[in-house]
Amino acid sequence: MKEPGEYFMEGNIACAEGALRAGCGFYAGYPITPASEVMNHLSKELPKAGGRFVQMEDEIASIASIIGASWTGLKSMTATSGPGFSLMQENMGYAVMTETPCVIVNVQRAGPSTGQATKPGTGDVMQARFGSQGDYEMIALSPNSGQEMFDFTIRAFNLAENYRIPVVLLADAGVGHMREKVKIRDDVNTEERRRPESDEREYFDTDRENLVPPMPDFGDGKELLVTGSTHLGDGTRDTSSFEAQNRLVRRLVSKIEDNREKIEDWEERDVEDADLVVVSYGSMSRPARGAVKKARKNGFDVGFFRPKVMWPSPEKRLREIGESSEVLLAELSLRGYRMEVERAVPSEKLHIYDRLNSLPTIDEIYDRIKKVIE
Amino acid sequence: MPNDVKIDIDRKLCTGCGICIKYCPKDVLDESDDLNQYGNHFPEVVAKDKCIVCRRCELYCPDFAIEVEEK
Amino acid sequence: MIKAKDIKEKYIRRHPSPFCPGCGGGMVLNAMSRAVENSEVSKDDIVAVSGIGCAAWIPSPHWRVDTLHTTHGRAIAYATGVKIGNRDLEVMVVSGDGDCAGIGGNHLLHGARNNIDMNVLMINNGLYAMTGGQVAPTTEHEEKTLTTPYGNPSSSFEAAEVVKAAGAGHVARWTTYHMKDLIKEINKAIDTAGFSFIEVLTQCPTRKGKKEGMNGLEMLEWYKNNTSKEEHSDKIFVGTLSEVDRPELTEQIYRQIDEAGGDLR
Numbered sequence: 001m002k003e004p005g006e007y008f009m010e011g012n013i014a015c016a017e018g019a020l021r022a023g024c025g026f027y028a029g030y031p032i033t034p035a036s037e038v039m040n041h042l043s044k045e046l047p048k049a050g051g052r053f054v055q056m057e058d059e060i061a062s063i064a065s066i067i068g069a070s071w072t073g074l075k076s077m078t079a080t081s082g083p084g085f086s087l088m089q090e091n092m093g094y095a096v097m098t099e100t101p102c103v104i105v106n107v108q109r110a111g112p113s114t115g116q117a118t119k120p121g122t123g124d125v126m127q128a129r130f131g132s133q134g135d136y137e138m139i140a141l142s143p144n145s146g147q148e149m150f151d152f153t154i155r156a157f158n159l160a161e162n163y164r165i166p167v168v169l170l171a172d173a174g175v176g177h178m179r180e181k182v183k184i185r186d187d188v189n190t191e192e193r194r195r196p197e198s199d200e201r202e203y204f205d206t207d208r209e210n211l212v213p214p215m216p217d218f219g220d221g222k223e224l225l226v227t228g229s230t231h232l233g234d235g236t237r238d239t240s241s242f243e244a245q246n247r248l249v250r251r252l253v254s255k256i257e258d259n260r261e262k263i264e265d266w267e268e269r270d271v272e273d274a275d276l277v278v279v280s281y282g283s284m285s286r287p288a289r290g291a292v293k294k295a296r297k298n299g300f301d302v303g304f305f306r307p308k309v310m311w312p313s314p315e316k317r318l319r320e321i322g323e324s325s326e327v328l329l330a331e332l333s334l335r336g337y338r339m340e341v342e343r344a345v346p347s348e349k350l351h352i353y354d355r356l357n358s359l360p361t362i363d364e365i366y367d368r369i370k371k372v373i374e
Numbered sequence: 375m376p377n378d379v380k381i382d383i384d385r386k387l388c389t390g391c392g393i394c395i396k397y398c399p400k401d402v403l404d405e406s407d408d409l410n411q412y413g414n415h416f417p418e419v420v421a422k423d424k425c426i427v428c429r430r431c432e433l434y435c436p437d438f439a440i441e442v443e444e445k
Numbered sequence: 446m447i448k449a450k451d452i453k454e455k456y457i458r459r460h461p462s463p464f465c466p467g468c469g470g471g472m473v474l475n476a477m478s479r480a481v482e483n484s485e486v487s488k489d490d491i492v493a494v495s496g497i498g499c500a501a502w503i504p505s506p507h508w509r510v511d512t513l514h515t516t517h518g519r520a521i522a523y524a525t526g527v528k529i530g531n532r533d534l535e536v537m538v539v540s541g542d543g544d545c546a547g548i549g550g551n552h553l554l555h556g557a558r559n560n561i562d563m564n565v566l567m568i569n570n571g572l573y574a575m576t577g578g579q580v581a582p583t584t585e586h587e588e589k590t591l592t593t594p595y596g597n598p599s600s601s602f603e604a605a606e607v608v609k610a611a612g613a614g615h616v617a618r619w620t621t622y623h624m625k626d627l628i629k630e631i632n633k634a635i636d637t638a639g640f641s642f643i644e645v646l647t648q649c650p651t652r653k654g655k656k657e658g659m660n661g662l663e664m665l666e667w668y669k670n671n672t673s674k675e676e677h678s679d680k681i682f683v684g685t686l687s688e689v690d691r692p693e694l695t696e697q698i699y700r701q702i703d704e705a706g707g708d709l710r
Contacts, residue, residue, distance in 0.1 A: 387460055389461075389465070391650075393467065396662055429448070432448070433446070433475070433624050435449070436462070436661075437460070437464075437471050438449055438457060438471070438475070441449050442449075
């Protein structure tokens with residue numbers, strides 16, 4: 001991995017360097033535009049760092065093998081884009097159900113379907129939260145710069161380890177392929193899953209306040225029962241009782257819901273007393289933030305809100321903002337985050353600036369801001 | 375000739391598949407009159423002294439329901 | 446011979462089993478346990494990975510080792526992560542014919558191609574039994590099943606031959622009738638550092654046997670009478686189909702880490 005220092009670096013590479021710094025011990029992936037650079041870089045660097053790299057036959061094999069590897073005690077990751085992300089949903093649900101830490105990078109591209117592979121889009125935001133079947137909660141982060149590709153990848157690993165959950169890094173082709181200054185540090189904080197005490201026998205239930213059970217490794221001699229079926233605290237499959245389903249699924253949801261204040265994160269500027277708050281995320285947030293700055297310079301009371309953690313949703317803060325200001329959602333998608341913001345902000349106060357395929361200029365967004373205010 | 379063999383059939387586990395009866399080389403077992411929950415006959419020991427403790431019944435039982443004990 | 450009582454105590458949990466009367470699933474569990482007992486491998490180093498179906502329930506939760514019960518068709522992919530993650534683990538995959546060669550076909554091919562060190566038991570009952578007995582890639586042409594009421598328009602393939610062609614280090618076929626041979630072959634698989642694939646023709650009296658008018662025992666007799674340890678035009682060959690020496694993926698990956706100078710994480 002790169003020595004600490006400042007680099008002019010592509011976002012995807014910064015993400016890979018973040019994984020190396022976080023202690024990633026296993027990477028399995030499949031090539032896909034615009035994410036391949038993450039894998040290409042790790043194929044070379046991960047073995048040098050003592051980690052295991054393998055290119056698998058498809059995305060399903062990729063997500064499956066990183067889950068298997070996680071149970072041998074390794075921090076594991078894969079990276080893909082929309083089409084591969086869709087393929088991974090079933091097994092991401094498996095990781096949620098078995099409480100397996102792992103990181104899934106989705107460098108989103110213009111969809112739907114094959115779409116425009118080299119063009120940015122952020123249409124997968126809802127899928128990151130709802131893509132798999134059944135009831136569950138997810139964690140998803142949205143970087144908007146090379147630096148955040150580095151920092152948020154490390155955070156993703158830490159959240160995965162702390163909450164025993166797969167964590168999605170929702171990047172996009174803009175952020176992934178953009179080159180800018182990235183500071184690589186060696187004093188990064190890394191976290192490890194909690195392993196069981198000698199007298200702890202339950203690895204799939206807990207009475208602890210944070211709702212996260214301890215996680216042993218394969219080979220510890222614990223005769224582990226890891227299953228995607230509904231199960232009891234010791235992992236025994238129970239595919240019929242109300243008690244088992246009720247206890248397990250509610251805890252999986254509460255595990256994130258009750259800990260949301262420790263997980264959620266956003267950037268906000270000049271939101272108090274703003275007439276209009278621009279809400280944006282991912283690469284679109286770069287010209288959006290520039291437009292807000294220009295608006296303020298020209299005397300408009302405009303604020304800026306950028307979720308860094310998309311899920312769990314910053315809905316409470318969004319609701320507060322919606323109560324006191326008008327909101328302009330600027331996103332590189334037609335449905336990416338829109339319905340989530342519509343939940344929080346009254347419809348008469350919500351304005352949409354949606355755009356496909358490429359980023360607008362600061363002026364294009366600024367002109368829209370002016371129109372909304374007038 | 376009499377032997378110190380005890381053949382135990384756990385009726386909680388036995389599904390009455392009949393495999394042990396057929397594969398015993400010495401015809402130690404046969405169908406009993408008793409039916410289990412599947413409507414199959416439990417096996418029973420009919421010729422204990424013929425048992426040579428080959429353990430073929432144990433090898434073939436899908437349910438670990440039969441145990442041969444030799445004193 | 447080992448006593449069933451000792452095998453049960455050391456290797457089996459949660460009985461009675463969920464399997465139907467006369468099902469071969471329990472016989473495979475018995476064979477696996479005896480093979481491990483015969484081997485140098487410790488129970489603590491075994492990870493049994495399975496997918497979805499009756500066969501998947503053979504190790505999970507009945508086998509007292511680390512078990513990983515995964516999604517349909519993906520056991521070999523999960524197992525790849527486990528083995529590469531910790532090469533000291535002895536990885537066993539137990540998968541039905543539908544799970545392994547149907548939905549899991551791609552992963553089966555590539556596991557064999559990579560010759561990755563694991564032991565795959567494909568429990569072949571010729572159907573998707575758990576869901577009622579639908580047609581599978583191993584079902585004979587014109588056979589009537591739940592979803593081929595007019596006869597199977599499709600044709601089957603020999604999964605073992607496909608795996609052999611894909612490059613697996615060790616390929617074999619046995620049936621649940623051949624318990625002693627099966628145990629020996631599982632031992633050979635454990636001792637082989639490569640992808641070992643054993644097709645185990647296993648009786649499903651409820652979905653397959655019933656429509657053919659056979660119970661579990663009668664199906665075992667059918668296996669006895671219709672298989673041969675020698676090449677035979679009318680009988681199914683049982684025995685070792687292939688043993689080849691090819692690069693094994695795990696070893697290659699670890700060698701490269703070593704050569705790259707990395708301290709293993």
